[in-house]
Amino acid sequence: MTKKSENSRRHFIAGAAATAGLAAAGSFVPTRFAIGAAAPVKVGILLPYSGTYAMLGNSITNALKMRIDQAGGKLAGRAVEYVALDSEMSVPKAPTNTNKLIKKERVDFLVGPVHSGIAAAMAKIVGPRNAPIMIVPNAGHNGITGSLCASNIFRTSFSNWQPAFPGGKVMADDGHKTCVTIAWKYGAGIQMMAAGKENFEKHGGKVVKDIQVPFPKVEFQAFLSEIASIKPDAVFSFFSGGGAVKFVKDYAAAGLKDSIPLYGPGFLTEGVSKAQGAAAEGIKTTLHYAANLDNDANRKFRADYEKAYGTSANVFSVQGFDTGSLLLQAMAAVGGDTGATKDLISVMEGATIADSPRGAWKMSKAHNPIQDIYLRRVKSGENLVLGVAAKDLEDPATGCSMG
Numbered sequence: 001m002t003k004k005s006e007n008s009r010r011h012f013i014a015g016a017a018a019t020a021g022l023a024a025a026g027s028f029v030p031t032r033f034a035i036g037a038a039a040p041v042k043v044g045i046l047l048p049y050s051g052t053y054a055m056l057g058n059s060i061t062n063a064l065k066m067r068i069d070q071a072g073g074k075l076a077g078r079a080v081e082y083v084a085l086d087s088e089m090s091v092p093k094a095p096t097n098t099n100k101l102i103k104k105e106r107v108d109f110l111v112g113p114v115h116s117g118i119a120a121a122m123a124k125i126v127g128p129r130n131a132p133i134m135i136v137p138n139a140g141h142n143g144i145t146g147s148l149c150a151s152n153i154f155r156t157s158f159s160n161w162q163p164a165f166p167g168g169k170v171m172a173d174d175g176h177k178t179c180v181t182i183a184w185k186y187g188a189g190i191q192m193m194a195a196g197k198e199n200f201e202k203h204g205g206k207v208v209k210d211i212q213v214p215f216p217k218v219e220f221q222a223f224l225s226e227i228a229s230i231k232p233d234a235v236f237s238f239f240s241g242g243g244a245v246k247f248v249k250d251y252a253a254a255g256l257k258d259s260i261p262l263y264g265p266g267f268l269t270e271g272v273s274k275a276q277g278a279a280a281e282g283i284k285t286t287l288h289y290a291a292n293l294d295n296d297a298n299r300k301f302r303a304d305y306e307k308a309y310g311t312s313a314n315v316f317s318v319q320g321f322d323t324g325s326l327l328l329q330a331m332a333a334v335g336g337d338t339g340a341t342k343d344l345i346s347v348m349e350g351a352t353i354a355d356s357p358r359g360a361w362k363m364s365k366a367h368n369p370i371q372d373i374y375l376r377r378v379k380s381g382e383n384l385v386l387g388v389a390a391k392d393l394e395d396p397a398t399g400c401s402m403g
């Protein structure tokens with residue numbers, strides 16, 4: 001028996017127990033769908049709730065739940081049970097955590113992760129087997145739309161290439177000729193820096209030094225001294241969450257803010273610009289979201305999120321929200337039958353998320369958003385939109401064959 005049909009059988013049995021009274025009492029014989037409909041849908045979540053990315057994991061989880069709550073707290077009429085594990089941003093623990101959700105918890109859907117290294121580890125388990133559909137609500141690992149792509153893996157966030165590539169041209173357009181890149185040394189940092197470099201050099205710039213900081217370390221002094229001595233025109237950088245707060249503050253404290261402008265994919269200031277304070281003011285970044293995007297869905301989303309959680313929404317909560325929308329859309333189309341994997345996949349493949357706070361987006365052939373990348377600048381603690389840096393940008397999906 002395949003994992004999926006085991007899963008359906010489990011729901012069948014649970015559902016049958018719940019509806020046995022009804023079936024015995026009258027002549028009504030529930031169909032498989034009707035019985036299954038009585039059992040909750042299990043959504044397994046593997047995200048960071050501790051360490052430098054804790055804010056990201058919480059933002060995604062909050063907004064995923066908010067989206068489903070706004071639709072009555074159900075997926076196609078079925079209650080939802082969330083099983084959330086803290087990934088601890090640990091790649092070595094990722095296989096155990098993933099298997100725990102699939103085999104022990106027998107979840108119907110997997111949502112996660114934040115971290116590119118964990119995404120690769122999860123994809124190696126989920127992709128080749130008949131495992132549940134996995135929705136990546138953050139991790140940008142290019143391999144998810146490349147050699148690790150799989151029919152049952154979708155992403156509602158971005159590939160590392162997407163928000164970084166346009167940033168290279170932004171620096172060149174601002175007249176910079178030389179640049180130092182600095183990022184955490186793992187999949188996300190390496191892939192984002194490579195994408196920014198590719199486009200910067202395509203437009204006449206030169207990356208003169210690539211500094212790689214062990215993840216999740218935040219001792220930046222020696223690297224900042226090195227940058228000060230190199231004196232590039234600009235610095236292009238990836239840090240996120242707690243590490244981004246520290247890096248942007250240290251950069252300003254080292255006296256570099258006014259002499260060597262800092263750029264990067266928008267994670268550098270996203271969800272953390274208030275904590276960074278004056279150190280973040282004026283920083284230009286590129287990302288698939290900005291706080292003041294002028295659409296009704298965004299205005300409503302930000303107001304609802306603030307009301308529900310007492311804090312501002314950010315791109316990570318947008319990705320969680322859109323994950324909820326994708327689940328709602330797919331489950332509605334199959335009438336709540338989590339066993340209808342092929343149909344669920346085909347609905348997700350054709351999905352348009354029309355009410356996304358980032359603006360409407362479509363799923364690409366490689367199962368990744370085709371989306372606008374915005375140019376933003378921090379003003380009074382908010383990442384405000386300056387324009388569109390790349391329209392309907394689609395990941396090149398090099399090496400992906402769905403098979």
Ligand code: PHB
Binds near residue numbers: 116188
């Ligand atoms: C990633 O590891 O893919 C990652 C983590 C944090 C971000 C963006 C990407 O903000």
